[in-house]
Amino acid sequence: MILCTVQHVKKMYGGNEILKNISFEIHDQDRVGVVGQNGSGKTTLFKLLSNVDQPDSGSIFIKKDAEIGYLAQLPAYDEDMTVIDVISSTFYEIKEVEDQIKKVNDSLSDPEQSHRLEKNLNKLYRLQEEFEELGGYLIESKINGVLSGLCLSHLSNNSFYHLSGGEQTKVGLACLLLKEPELLLLDEPTNHLDIETMNWLENYLQKYKGAVIIISHDRYFLDKVTTKTIDIEDGECRLYHHNYSGFVKEKENNLLLEFEKYQEQQKKVKKIKESIMQLRDWGARSGNEKFFRRARNMEKALARIQNMKRPKLQRKKAAFEFSVNKRSGQDVAILEQVSKSIDGRTILNNIDLQIRFGEKVALVGKNGSGKTTLIQALQSNEFCSGNVKLGSSVTIGYLSQKGLTADPKQTVLEIFREKVDMEEGEARHSLAKFLFYGASVYKKACDLSGGERTRLRLAQLVYEGFNFLILDEPTNHLDIDSREALETALEEFKGTILSVSHDRYFMNKLFERTVWLEHGRLDNYNGNFDYGLEKRRK
Numbered sequence: 001m002i003l004c005t006v007q008h009v010k011k012m013y014g015g016n017e018i019l020k021n022i023s024f025e026i027h028d029q030d031r032v033g034v035v036g037q038n039g040s041g042k043t044t045l046f047k048l049l050s051n052v053d054q055p056d057s058g059s060i061f062i063k064k065d066a067e068i069g070y071l072a073q074l075p076a077y078d079e080d081m082t083v084i085d086v087i088s089s090t091f092y093e094i095k096e097v098e099d100q101i102k103k104v105n106d107s108l109s110d111p112e113q114s115h116r117l118e119k120n121l122n123k124l125y126r127l128q129e130e131f132e133e134l135g136g137y138l139i140e141s142k143i144n145g146v147l148s149g150l151c152l153s154h155l156s157n158n159s160f161y162h163l164s165g166g167e168q169t170k171v172g173l174a175c176l177l178l179k180e181p182e183l184l185l186l187d188e189p190t191n192h193l194d195i196e197t198m199n200w201l202e203n204y205l206q207k208y209k210g211a212v213i214i215i216s217h218d219r220y221f222l223d224k225v226t227t228k229t230i231d232i233e234d235g236e237c238r239l240y241h242h243n244y245s246g247f248v249k250e251k252e253n254n255l256l257l258e259f260e261k262y263q264e265q266q267k268k269v270k271k272i273k274e275s276i277m278q279l280r281d282w283g284a285r286s287g288n289e290k291f292f293r294r295a296r297n298m299e300k301a302l303a304r305i306q307n308m309k310r311p312k313l314q315r316k317k318a319a320f321e322f323s324v325n326k327r328s329g330q331d332v333a334i335l336e337q338v339s340k341s342i343d344g345r346t347i348l349n350n351i352d353l354q355i356r357f358g359e360k361v362a363l364v365g366k367n368g369s370g371k372t373t374l375i376q377a378l379q380s381n382e383f384c385s386g387n388v389k390l391g392s393s394v395t396i397g398y399l400s401q402k403g404l405t406a407d408p409k410q411t412v413l414e415i416f417r418e419k420v421d422m423e424e425g426e427a428r429h430s431l432a433k434f435l436f437y438g439a440s441v442y443k444k445a446c447d448l449s450g451g452e453r454t455r456l457r458l459a460q461l462v463y464e465g466f467n468f469l470i471l472d473e474p475t476n477h478l479d480i481d482s483r484e485a486l487e488t489a490l491e492e493f494k495g496t497i498l499s500v501s502h503d504r505y506f507m508n509k510l511f512e513r514t515v516w517l518e519h520g521r522l523d524n525y526n527g528n529f530d531y532g533l534e535k536r537r538k
Contacts, residue, residue: 001028003066003183003211004049009058011044018044020235022058026183030211033222033244036232038451038479042215045232046070046185049213062183069181071172077160083171084156087143090175094136101127146174149200150193151367166192166367182210190218191476194367195502217480219244220504262308272302320434320458320489325465329392330357332468332496333378338386340370340377347373349520350386357391360490360497362507362529365517371500372401374517375470378498397466401473403454408446412436412456415445419460434459435482450477458486467495475503504529 004026011019018041026032034042047053048060050070062068077086088095104124131137147153150170155163160171169192176184190198202224205212213230216222222229222244229240229247240247276295283291333355340348347370355361365371379396381388390396406415417427431441434455448456454477461469469490475483487509490497501507507514507529514532516523525532 001063002026003028003030003063005059005061006049007059007061009048009055009060011041011048011053011055013044017235019048019055019232022232022235022237024230024237024239026211026213028182028211029209030213030228031205031226032211032213032228032230033226033247034213034215034230034232035217035222035244035247035480037481038449038477040232041235042232043187046187046213046215049183050185066183067179067181068183068185069176069179070185071169071176071187079159079161081160082157083152083160083163084143086160086171087147087156087174087178090178091136091139094131094134094139097127097131097134098136101131142178146177149197149204150174151197177204180209184208184210184212186212187215188217189214190216190221190502192367193502195364195504196366198502198504217475217478217483218503218505219480219483220508258308259310262310265305265308269302269305269307272298276302320462320486322462322469322489322493322495323465324467324493324495326393326395326467327494328357328394328467328496331355331389331391332357332359332394333391333498334387334389335378336387336389338377338383338388340373340383342373346520348377348383351520351522353515353522353524355496355498357496358494359513360511361499362511362514363498363500363517364502364507364514364529364532369517370520371517372472375472375498375500379470394468395466396468396470397461397464399454399457399461399469399471399474401476403450403477404445404448404457406445408444410445411442412445412448412452413441415456416441416459420463422463430463431459451479451482454478455482462489469493469495469497469499471497471499471501473500473502475501475506 002025006025007023009019009022010017022045034045036042044053048055050068052070077089081089101124104127135142144153147156150173152167152170152174155167155171160168163171173186173189176186189201193201198218198221202221205214205225212225214222214226224243226243227241229242229244231238231240231247231251240250242250276298279291279295279298283289283295331354333353335351335353338348338351338353339346351374363371363374375398377383378388379398404415406418410418412431413424413427416422416431417424420427420430422430428441436443436452436456436459443452445453454474458474474486478486483503483506487506490510497511499511509528511528512526514525514527514529516525516532516536523532523536525535527535
């Protein structure tokens, strides 16, 4: 059954046409991934589907009485509400019935209400039936399952407004999943999730009763969950009946076929134009009208040929190409019996780690396990005990989770030149390689998106020439094209890399060594993420 139909939808923002001509259908239990470059209009599409915004033209039809769940639509909560209060408020209908049952039970135990005994018993029976039909007896189990899956159980009694932004987002996601709307819209749901939680969410969505549309740049997640892909490019979209990997193959094949057709058409057009010129030349020389008449007929035939747009075999991608000013020694970093405690809690407990020149090491662990603490303390040598030794000639380039730390009023150009000694013209040329074109180099730091902040910091790192890169979630906020460009650059990097990541595709492709941080201790695996995971399961 068709749940949602989108027909010829157009939407403009600030004079720019974001969506030009969008059409597709969503059926019951569809699992659809939405992909496209940053700024292509994916989130705009979600706002239109959820009725947060309206299209300029075209139409969107939603099945009658179908509920749509979208994270951006979460209401504001009272300041004194705990996490469990917020999540329980999802079931307000059941809570009302439960309150009525309590009132009736109180009446039954009240001697003054004995004359209404039969009436109250009938009412209680009806309410209990309604409670069961609404799934009231399953609520506690459902809530506990989702809290546990999203690693929120330990926060259930905490104030919602005292949580971090990432934790609030996870609570919002929990509310959405528990509502079980017919159409679930998830915009980057794996942000702020560790690998264990992502695995749980993948399994949950695979069994979900309704339809799910997911905006994500996590290729592994898309492959696991989705069976269809909507590709948004240049304001238009195309639906593929494959997960992400299948979509990539089909799109490449389609592009090659379209390019062949385009080349054939161009050859045909060129041949007709040459024939027209030749006929006109013959007519001019001989004075014979029939040559001009044939030329005019061929011009009419040429006008009837629909001119194909040249297919884009390559889209513009950020040009990451890291340079190394000076090679480091063979030993890059050595940690011996290192410990670190914060507010009385042991984060790192007698850790040993050796990183050698040219290694690419992935640091993996649950949220809160101490990964960021480890890489920050490694740079500052701020450990409670143990020894840290950096090798000779080691220069560290660091990318934080935020991507960039800068004065909010500074422009992109000013921020870049603060770290990289370049003339303005050369700097603008370099920034263009990172998709900062024209006037966008004068954009203020406070107006940059997460993806832009990451790209700008990576642009600095590319030109600074460090030989040891420490990267904290480098693929966060980057679209798939930028992730692929970054992977290629890091693959060719001549120095050493230590990276924290939850991007399984990224880790499997790039890293030949995985260190797993859990309960303050490190386990070392001489292989990629999947290899380490398999070893841990055994």
